[in-house]
Amino acid sequence: MSDAPASTRPALWRRAASWLFRREPFEVRAWEGFVMRLLFAVLVLRESFPPFLKFTTQPKPNGLAHWFDFTFLGDPSTCHALWVGWNVALVLYVLGLAMPLTLGYLVFCSVSYGTLGNSQGWVGHTFQGVTLVIVAQWFASLWSLVRCGWKRLLFSPERAVRLEVYWTQQMLVAAYTVSAVSKLIGSRGRWMWETPLFGLQIRKSTEQDYYNSLTGSLTENQGLAQALIDHPWLARLVISPALPLELCFCLALLNRRIAAVYGLLIIFFHTMVTEMMRLGFAYNKQMLFIFFCNAPFWIVVLVRRFKPEFPLVVDARYEARR
Amino acid sequence: MSPALHLARPISRFLRWLPWKFAICVVIAASCIKENYPVSHFPMYDSFERSTFYLYVAGADGSPIALQTLTGTDITEIKMMMTYRFKGEKARQTKAAAEAKKKGEKLRVMKVDEFPLELKQRFGREILDWLVQHHPALPGKCGGALKLMWVDLFVKDDGKLERKVTELTEVRP
Numbered sequence: 001m002s003d004a005p006a007s008t009r010p011a012l013w014r015r016a017a018s019w020l021f022r023r024e025p026f027e028v029r030a031w032e033g034f035v036m037r038l039l040f041a042v043l044v045l046r047e048s049f050p051p052f053l054k055f056t057t058q059p060k061p062n063g064l065a066h067w068f069d070f071t072f073l074g075d076p077s078t079c080h081a082l083w084v085g086w087n088v089a090l091v092l093y094v095l096g097l098a099m100p101l102t103l104g105y106l107v108f109c110s111v112s113y114g115t116l117g118n119s120q121g122w123v124g125h126t127f128q129g130v131t132l133v134i135v136a137q138w139f140a141s142l143w144s145l146v147r148c149g150w151k152r153l154l155f156s157p158e159r160a161v162r163l164e165v166y167w168t169q170q171m172l173v174a175a176y177t178v179s180a181v182s183k184l185i186g187s188r189g190r191w192m193w194e195t196p197l198f199g200l201q202i203r204k205s206t207e208q209d210y211y212n213s214l215t216g217s218l219t220e221n222q223g224l225a226q227a228l229i230d231h232p233w234l235a236r237l238v239i240s241p242a243l244p245l246e247l248c249f250c251l252a253l254l255n256r257r258i259a260a261v262y263g264l265l266i267i268f269f270h271t272m273v274t275e276m277m278r279l280g281f282a283y284n285k286q287m288l289f290i291f292f293c294n295a296p297f298w299i300v301v302l303v304r305r306f307k308p309e310f311p312l313v314v315d316a317r318y319e320a321r322r
Numbered sequence: 323m324s325p326a327l328h329l330a331r332p333i334s335r336f337l338r339w340l341p342w343k344f345a346i347c348v349v350i351a352a353s354c355i356k357e358n359y360p361v362s363h364f365p366m367y368d369s370f371e372r373s374t375f376y377l378y379v380a381g382a383d384g385s386p387i388a389l390q391t392l393t394g395t396d397i398t399e400i401k402m403m404m405t406y407r408f409k410g411e412k413a414r415q416t417k418a419a420a421e422a423k424k425k426g427e428k429l430r431v432m433k434v435d436e437f438p439l440e441l442k443q444r445f446g447r448e449i450l451d452w453l454v455q456h457h458p459a460l461p462g463k464c465g466g467a468l469k470l471m472w473v474d475l476f477v478k479d480d481g482k483l484e485r486k487v488t489e490l491t492e493v494r495p
Contacts, residue, residue, distance in 0.1 A: 023341070054394075054456055059452075060406060060410075062357070062358060062359055063358035063359035063360065063361070064358075064359065065359075110360075111359065111360050114359045114360055115359045115360075118359045120403075120452075121402075121403040121406050121407070121449075121452065122399045122402030122403045122405075122406055123357055123359075123362075123402060123406070124399065124402070125362060125364065125366070128359070128360060128362050131359075131360040132348075132360060132361075135360060136344070136348075139344075167344050170342055170344040170345035170348070171344070171345070171348060173342070173345045174344075174345040174346075174348035174349045174352065175348075175352075175362075175364065177345070177349050178348070178349050178352040178353055178362075178363050178364060179363075179364035179366075181349065181353055181363070182353075182363045182364055182365045182368045183367070183368045183369075185368070186365060186368030186369040187368060187369040187370070188369075190369075191368070191369065191370075194369070194370040195370070197370035197371065197372060197477065198367075198370060199477075199483065200370070200371075200372070200373075200374055200475055200476075200477060200483065201367060201370070201374070203475060203483055203485075204374055204376055204475055205398075207376070207473070207475075207485075208376050208378070208397045208398055208401070209397075211378040211379075211386055211388075211389060211397045212388065212389060212390035212391070212396060212397050213388045213390055213391045214386060214387075214388040214391070215388075222483070225483060226482070226483055229477060229481055229483065230481060250342060250345065253341070253342055253345070
């Protein structure tokens with residue numbers, strides 16, 4: 001308990017706001033970086049590059065395909081060789097070895113695969129967040145190399161790990177923020193007001209999902225879709241918080257506590273959309289869980305409270321006061 | 323002290339203070355570059371209309387086929403192919419209108435809803451051809467033909483959600 005008399009202590013809400021919104025650096029430890037890379041590689045990256053690709057042409061070039069030909073991925077032997085290299089790079093990535101080169105290879109494969117896929121006449125976003133995260137980590141590793149020198153090419157120092165995690169978080173924040181900006185521009189500021197029409201999108205996506213496999217029911221979620229249109233204020237109450245949530249995601253960069261809370265909030269929001277629209281956001285949810293919720297860190301904090309001799313050290317701010 | 327130097331100091335102080343520079347740069351870049359892999363401005367569901375459409379694939383008898391189960395192609399990709407073509411057509415018309423304006427002529431750019439059926443059918447055939455090219459065995463499994471079905475979804479004046487299905491086009495390879 002604090003020694004200060006109750007009258008001189010700030011009000012409870014002030015202390016709570018300060019606890020949640022105080023700006024503190026994320027002092028990520030090397031072991032945390034390792035656990036994050038391990039989870040990211042096993043849950044997300046492992047599935048992000050295929051051993052075989054069906055596309056052999058790029059009929060509607062998108063992005064870098066305007067300047068480069070990515071159809072080499074359509075050749076089965078090339079694609080398979082790159083896939084083998086991808087798996088070797090994942091091992092090096094988890095170990096944190098030669099990060100600028102390892103991440104450079106992962107970026108090359110991920111961007112090539114995504115660009116060729118998006119050059120078929122439609123644009124998909126399944127792996128886009130994953131690619132952006134690798135790009136952010138690659139930039140961070142290059143920046144660290146410039147600052148720490150070539151001698152650190154093979155083994156990254158702890159501050160390089162910290163920068164990789166921090167830029168990853170910033171990349172994800174930027175992706176959600178730009179999505180919110182697009183909503184504001186696309187709807188001319190009326191997005192929150194027009195959310196009752198989201199019912200139409202719910203019906204469309206559930207019907208589309210039915211035609212993918214012809215399992216389930218074509219009329220699934222039809223009642224919910226109609227209810228949102230019949231009760232517009234209910235729709236505004238339930239759907240419209242998505243916009244401010246995305247727009248203010250930068251708050252999650254203030255400290256570890258709000259990062260965890262915000263990560264959980266956005267995972268909840270994605271889960272709600274998945275249930276309503278049959279749209280999967282598996283990679284987004286996993287990345288938010290790894291880089292924002294950071295469960296291993298909180299587990300170690302808890303363990304050290306009860307067993308101070310536990311070998312893994314956390315951020316000094318989260319050590320138990322003795 | 324030169325005026326430039328006068329300005330440089332507060333700017334550099336501001337830049338040093340500014341948090342999350344990397345995120346800010348990405349937001350600005352993505353808003354400008356838009357949909358160019360690996361960058362995106364993520365425009366999905368950025369606005370809501372009172373009507374929308376999607377497409378599904380049917381066999382020779384008009385009954386729907388489980389597209390993703392049979393081919394791995396998601397049904398949303400079929401709609402995105404059509405939307406992409408609509409955007410291309412709109413861009414072509416806008417360019418033609420700009421050139422006509424230079425010559426003193428007036429050319430109206432059509433809204434997507436006003437595109438003629440023949441144009442939609444041509445795009446539909448292109449999409450089915452793409453499907454056949456990548457999955458040559460598919461028509462055989464569906465009675466020798468593939469049909470592209472157009473589904474209109476809209477909110478009626480009384481607030482009820484309605485759907486209307488029409489056959490857009492078919493291919494018999």
